[in-house]
Amino acid sequence: MAVYVYGHKNPDSDSVCAAIALADLKSKIGVEAVPAVQGNLNPESNFILEKFGVSAPEIISSGAGKQVILVDHSDLAQSLDDLKDAEILGIVDHHKLGDVTTSNPLECWIWPVGCTCTVLKAMYGFFGVEIPKNIAGIMLCAILSDTVIFKSATCTDQDKEACDVLAKIAGESDLSALGMEMFKVKSAVEGTPARELVLRDYKDFNMSGNKVGIGQLEVVDLSILDSVKPALAEDIKALKTEGGRHSVFLLLTDIMKEGSEMLIASDDESVVQKAFGIAPEGGKVWLDGVMSRKKQVVPNFEKAFAG
Ligand code: MG
Ligand code: MG
Ligand code: MG
Secondary structure (H helix, E strand, O other), X not given: OOEEEEOOOOOOHHHHHHHHHHHHHHHHOOOOEEEEEOOOOOHHHHHHHHHOOOOOOEEOOOOOOOEEEEEOOOOXXXXXXXXXXXXXXXXXXXXXXXXXXXXXXXXXXXXXXXXXXXXXXXXXXXXXOOOOHHHHHHHHHHHHHHOOOOOOOOOOHHHHHHHHHHHHHHOOOOHHHHHHHHHHHXXXXXXXXXXXXXXXXXXXXXXXXXXXXXXXXXXXOHHHHOOOHHHHHHHHHHHHHHOOOOEEEEEEEEOOOOEEEEEEEEOOOHHHHHHHOOOOEOOEEEEEOOOOHHHHHHHHHHHHHHO
């Protein structure tokens, strides 16, 4: 029976590339493994897979009766709805430990680094398996994406070292150029429905019993979003109501200015002031230096909701 390796809902490039890489590694150490995704790929991930000639993973919608390995998440809210009917064999991740539990011992690789693919690079080394050129290319791109070309607060020396090695294997010499090429693809929003943009990189969290959604769009210049901003603000209000959520926040991150404008739809906007010490105006607030949802946004909100 094949083991399914899959990342979180609303798959980002790390979720996709880590699933592909881990399935490759597992296959080479004698475990039949299939990479999978929970939904369609975003334009950035499509660009990466096309660039290195790697085919897209199959879509998985149920875990019932399957053996699975989770990558890039360990939160129930971000996993398969029927995960309880699957057997979890392992987790490879770089987020805070989520609320997934298991009935059997499992193989866990959870490191405080900028990207799951950085952990995977180390796993290839641990098992003595050579990283194929095309897989090195997609892992490299995933790390550049998750660390925002090494600018994010989540980026560690291990991420940079992994990229040095992966770049050599993939034959890529200019990482800033590769990263910018990727972020330009990511910045293209014209003609895309607001809901699709809101959900492109979106996660639900349970914060002290409140359902809180946080989305993020990373662009090379915030002005790219000027024309779609009103529609985005409307859509997060609708999304909040539809899902019975307390709040939906959308981070519009300018990777050159290194900060984020946060659009807010909330039953209680004062959580924003509590979390960041700045009062929002007109349903939004500029957060200087904030680029990482995981490190600079989620913990602040969790504290604000708890207290
Ligand atoms: Mg991710
Ligand atoms: Mg990641
Ligand atoms: Mg990200």
